[in-house]
Amino acid sequence: MWSNHIKYHWRMRTHQLVLQWIENQLSSGELALGGRLPAERTLAEQLQVSRTSVREAIRILEAMGVVRAGVGSGPEAGTVVIADPTAALGSALRLHVATSHLPVADIVQTRVLLESWAVARARTDSPALAEAAALLEKMEACPDTDEFLALDVRFHLALAEAAGNAVVSAMMGSLREAIQSYAGKLTANLPDWEATAARLRVEHREILAAIHQHDGGTAAGLVAAHIEGYYKEAGLGPKESDPTRP
Amino acid sequence: MWSNHIKYHWRMRTHQLVLQWIENQLSSGELALGGRLPAERTLAEQLQVSRTSVREAIRILEAMGVVRAGVGSGPEAGTVVIADPTAALGSALRLHVATSHLPVADIVQTRVLLESWAVARARTDSPALAEAAALLEKMEACPDTDEFLALDVRFHLALAEAAGNAVVSAMMGSLREAIQSYAGKLTANLPDWEATAARLRVEHREILAAIHQHDGGTAAGLVAAHIEGYYKEAGLGPKESDPTRP
DNA sequence: GTACTTGATGTGGTTGGACCACATCCTTTA
DNA sequence: TAAAGGATGTGGTCCAACCACATCAAGTAC
Helix, strand or coil: CCCHHHHHHHCHHHHHHHHHHHHHHHHCCCCCCEEEEECCHHHHHHHHHHHHHHHHHHHHHHHEEEEEEEECCCCEECCCECHHHHHHHHHHHHHHCCCCCCCCHHHHHHCCCCCCCCHHHHCCCCCHHHHHHHHHHHHHHHHHHHHHHHHHHHHHHHHHHHHCCHHHHHHHEEEEHHHHHHHHHHHHCCCHHHHHHHHHHHHHHHHHHHHCCCHHHHHHHHHHHHHHHHHHHHHCCCCCCCCCCC | CCCHHHHHHCCCHHHHHHHHHHHHHHCCCCCCCEEECCCHHHHHHCCCCCHHHHHHHHHHHHCCCCCEEEEECCCEEEEECCHHHHHHHHHHHHHHHHCCCHHHHHHHHHHHHHHHHHCCCCCCCCCCHHHHHHHHHHCCCCCCHHHHHHHHHHHHHHHHHHHHHCHHHHHHHHHHHHHHHHHHHHHCCCCHHHHHHHHHHHHHHHHHHHHCCHHHHHHHHHHHHHHHHHHHHCCCCCCCCCCCCC
């Protein structure tokens, strides 16, 4: 049989065969965003493999943020193609941080790197900037610390998206989980949360203002100082991350 | 039963339960790099789930570059913990490029961003720099185009690693596959490969020299020009990616 | 006629059991 | 002593059945 021939020579595992088939469908455009994969049983029969192997392939795609599996019937059901690059990157980062092979300091440093770059080339007409401004308003009258932090993360995410680079946005998004987790833990180290929050609000406005004045260099510097200042105040000593010239 | 209780309330799928258990083992240090997971059948019995669910969880971890599964017996066999953050990021990028939701231009731009930053803060004593120099020697007398490109990619990867940031290194590594693929396709557009190769060699040496002279700013500019020059010569018009001030 | 009930259908989710290919280790045998 | 061959344990694959869920259509009561 064909598949056995391939498997024998390539040591290709069955679920990888399914993976390859689906990836081809995606590349050729026969499967597009919002499209639905054949039912697991159908696909198994089509590819002459067991449903188990099909499911293993789908689990991987799901972890990669490429598909979403839904039970039942109707439009929400079935395995449908989505586009969530953040899912894969975020999970991967979380797992490798768990194994202590990705230092948190490196994550913070990377965040500063990406975000500084993004604000330096943010487009003032980007809808993401409008969203950032709206988030700033919400944070103005937000008494709850956790909610404030959640808004803060979304604000910074919006800044990153303003540059219009999908890869950078996805990478920043993947750092979101780790950032929020550690930012939350660090609040316990702060001597006066209210004072810190007030400072953060001011800095946020300064960053946004610099962007709108097309002063990318200043904006980048402000972002770097903003982030590193917070981590320093909270007692964590990340690597220096200022992207400006040494 | 406990697990049923959890599943009913949290809508937690069984393989996610397994995933969570393994992640806890990793976080707590009971499972470390090089360590081996219990056999699939054993783990299934311990967690009171089917072997299928255990396998789905392991497939995900494998795709994330956290474990490696090997058949047979002995040290190479079993499911062992590894640390390959690049695997997950690379696969994710490839898949989402396939769905046309990550433009190649954005990938190139991100590459320039990461690599410029890395060379700007490369540590002169980094072993990665020595490797880069060695790769340069090999490229000096390399007649084969494909082999030259492979060495070129490894050279740039070594540059990225010289900054000593594991997250940046992983992200650059994940871009490797896409980079090599497109760099190879673009060679067909070049009027004179030999001339281009000669120019690339010179530029490589200039970059390395700037790093060793602790001139990070110059090195970053050279890297950006080097990469964008190649893509421009090959007829691809990426977004502008110079990280220096506009 | 309308509104409600009730199955039929099709989806992914889960399970247990069976068999295979493979790699090592250990016993048996020449 | 050294070679041959089973015993053991690993992941890889497949199958057949069942469950929970969501929708839809036919049937029923009013």
